[in-house]
Amino acid sequence: MSSASSSDESPLRFHPRSLQNMKVTHDGTIARRQNTSFFTRGLVFGTRPITQGEKITFKLMEVAENLGGFVYVGFTSRDPDTQVGVSCQKIARESGYWTWFFPKELCTQGRSLFYYVNNDGEVRYGVDDCEKGKFPGAVRPLQPLWPLFDIFGNSSSIRLVQAPPSNKSTTNRRTVPLSLHSTHSRSLRVTKNVSQRLDKGYTQGYVFSERPIKPNEGVLIQISPSQPGPRFQGFVHLGVTSCDPAQLPRDDLPDNVNHLVDRPEYWVLICDFSKLNCGDEIGLTLTKSGQISFHLNGGKFKGVVHVDATLKLWLFVNVYGTTQAIHLMTCPEPAKDEEKECVVCYDNAIEAALYRCGHTCMCFECAVEQWQGKGDGHCPLCRAVIRDVIRINK
Template identity: 75%
Template sequence: MSTSSSIESALRFRADRLQNIRVTHDGTIARRTNTSFFTRGLVFTNRPIRINEKVTFKLMELSEGLGGFVYVGFTSRDPDNLQGVTCQHLAKGSGFWSWFFPKELCGTRSTLFYYIGEGGEVHYGVDGVEKGLFEGVVRTNQSLWPLFDIFGNSSGVRLIEAESRETRPKARANRKLVPMMLHETHSRNVRIDKNVAQRLDAKYTQGYIFSKQPIKSEQSIVIQIAPNGRGRFQGFVHLGVTSCDPALLNRDDLPDNVNSLVDRPEYWVLICDFSNLNCGDEIGLDLAHDGPITFHLNGGKFKGVVHVDATLKLYLFVNVYGSCQDVHLSTCAEQSKVEEKECVVCYDNVIEAALYRCGHTCMCFECAVEQWQGKGDGHCPLCRAVIRDVIRINK
């Protein structure tokens, strides 16, 4: 298996002549043809899976009063050579892994997913939120085809994309994004420039970056995925917060497996793992004053919430991995409640400059001049108006 960044065909069910399965709707739906048989519902996907690629699906037409739900799993045996077999047959040989999907998560309105992590561990969750790991690990040095065994009260399964692109909103014209500066500490396979992080080519792990300053109560953070890119690709990011000051970290301390961070002595919380991201997607994070962090994709419907210890100074961290190339971090100016006396660029000096002609006072004099004549492209970071002059003020 690999984390190749090449674009592959969409994950679909194989349209084989199966014992008790009919595949329809361009390979996205698999149904048991004879629901009086509560077994013989084994179906495979059309291609092997990649590490960290989510298999996302919904159950269809659950029958009342019947036990059972769905097996999910993987096989390293080519489905071309598995015509007419059942899960029971596969279980007797090698190269086969399967699990009951937790019954309490299953329902026709739930979006379920599972995937293989970099260490061979198999994650599962519902509605975009991680719920746990299946028992055991999978050998990842070989091709692995996802499989479903549809039985019991489940009469069908529908494959879907991990995140729907139909709900992506148009950018609000009056929204003001302020760059969220990144700390100089980062892992070895990523480069940073102010608020932009770019993963090095052909390097699929060790893409950790940190916010330069602790996040603030009532702050809204926007993470843009390759906003200047085009097309579709399988991008991935881990998000979390930590009480560890990035200045005290050595890049060699950062693990390949992000789940190992919680074993460190500092306070680390993994907020969410977003997969199947496309160019132009936006992840939003909002920190409430009493600790909950809500997260969502593309400004759409609510996706999840994580409770953190708001009494600590918490830094945001992002792990850019898989095929995701670059991310841009910003805060939403109309909601971020920026301190009046703190420069929004360096966060170190007090505000002592006014911009002509827009009139905004948001930077120290040094950063304002740099924004005007240097790397800031000559535009106000709040409203993007052209800077004509910088005036030193005393506040």
Template identity: 70%
Template sequence: MSTEAAPSTSVESPMRFRHNRHQNIRVSHDGTVARRVNSSFFSRGLVFGTRPVKANERVTFKLMEVTDNLGAFVYVGFTSHNPDNLKGVTCQHLATHSGYWSWFFPKDLCTQNTLLFFYLSAEGVVHYGVENEEKGAFDGRVKQAELLWPLFSIFGNSSAVRLVDAPRGAELRPKPNRKLVPMKLHSTHSRNVRVCKNAAQRLDAKYSQGYVFTDRSIKPGEALTIQISPGLKGRFAGLLHLGVTSCDPASLDSDDLPDNANCLVDRPEYWVLICDFSDLNCNDEIGLCLSETGQIGFHVNGSKFKGVVHVDATLHLWVFLSVYGTTQPVQLLTCPEQVKDEEKECVVCYDNVIETALYRCGHTCMCFECAVEQWQGKGDGHCPLCRAVIRDVIKLNK
């Protein structure tokens, strides 16, 4: 008869791995280490936590055993299924069955004995980081109507994971809710989209000419939120162009706009294509903010950083969207709070601050050394955010 203690369900107890001898995993006696037994089965390394997580509670871990010949990988995520009731579940269930949410932890962070963490925010966004520093958020959202257990799939040449107890009080506190108010869309729009106040609905079976504009120019210090298919359910591979223009929509003949939004920069007015978003899902949110000096920062689902673009702040700038693919509908909200310039980390090395702008796309996302390497070296001359061809690297004066 097994003397193994029943898994604790107390949210105050330390997070541990659940013992499960029916899989290719062995868990240490104290529950802190999970090891894949048969290394020839690279994908049979599924293991669950012993209790549900709290909102903003960090799940912290290290990769203990990593071989050098191939990359180390680990899936992390959550399930709404109580692991006590699961039998015969495999890694394939993570992608094909409901009630599972999982992501590859970024490969460049998966080095041996590096302290990694992830956590679920109160809004259902899963954030991740390394050595007590946030690095971003995974795509999509987790449904929070039920209890959620953390899960790991120890994959590839990472064969053992150790859970690390976070220090007392290390749970992240949610930020105060901002007051969002609807931002009206302009009556001028392209032919394949309907506009009603702050919402735009692209016509069914029409996949281009979905341009909409804000009813007024954006103010310096203002933040916008773009909600994708709010209130709907399901997952899809939605697409959205986002940018700003000095062209007053009231003076615009929308029939003159190109099907391909990338061609907008060839028009005589000032058009800046900030980002071409892909793989959007229902209830995703894109945030955009304009600082007093013309720095536009944008992110997805509250992640710490997605990108920065510098624009001409002396102009009146309207925000525009091109709703295409399977994205529909969208709505705009605004938060009239002051937005300040911040020193952001280079998206390549994560060590130096951003100090360059790329010509012609305008993205400011790298330090000078990484930008030159991206332009003339291993980056093949393409912007890491939008994949536009880099024509030149401009060092910013601060």
């Protein structure tokens, strides 16, 4: 049985020809139902046949509140260019189509869902890079297979996500060790740029960079967790602080990392990294404007926060769960401000910072809506309560 892989073919896109109630935008990566009062009429195809083992990854971008998202996925052996008047009802009755209902419990807004066909014709599926099972039956893999989607029910748009590159972020990049500070939690041992746990405890894993990180500096955190235990998997929390570690007593740090933001110093906390595996790398870059972007394994974008770049900022990491060690590296290549689209509307540029979590992931209009009602007052990335929305002037 073969496993999923990336493809050397051109990037997969939605077919530009609109079917019934669908509109394709953003260079073919987003398909949206134009009239959301219809709960059907959401059929759309891919632009090319897939290869065996190629992951088809997508996100449900708009799901009605208090109700689940729904999507059928599948394949067709018929070229979408030749299909006229095709409908969801028609493909259910005719040969040359294979469709499955994606498990409802996985269909939540913003999660990365995927499916692929292996050499045996099995169609397997999963979420967030974790395989969950296989759909019943099989397809005939030795023929062209175009992917298809039926966006219906309370889902109104999906976005195709290109698979991240298989190589790590250090490939073709020059890195040098970034030393860790002598101030650290009691459960850690620090040697140069390596932090190692001394016991089996799950908390009190704080460690700091020896010096403030520089504007336009990139940092790599290399993860070395142990085998998953019965209670936790590999976790790290990270962020920046204006607190000089040399002035910080070792026992003056809370067991609960969320309490750091209540301290009098400036602390910005990022809690977006869990289920880490040995060899994973978290990349972090700070620009002169105060934008911090962070990634996983070189290509999988995780998010952006905006910080006060007028302060001296030390990087801190809380080694948590079954994660046993981290290696800290720095990348001398200058970092650039990344122009990202709002994670809600996918039309406008990011121009708002959320207080107090610090995430910058939305345009100002969507951020206000997320704060005052549509998003139930929570950050869409970390689910922290939004206290205020600050417009970013670039």
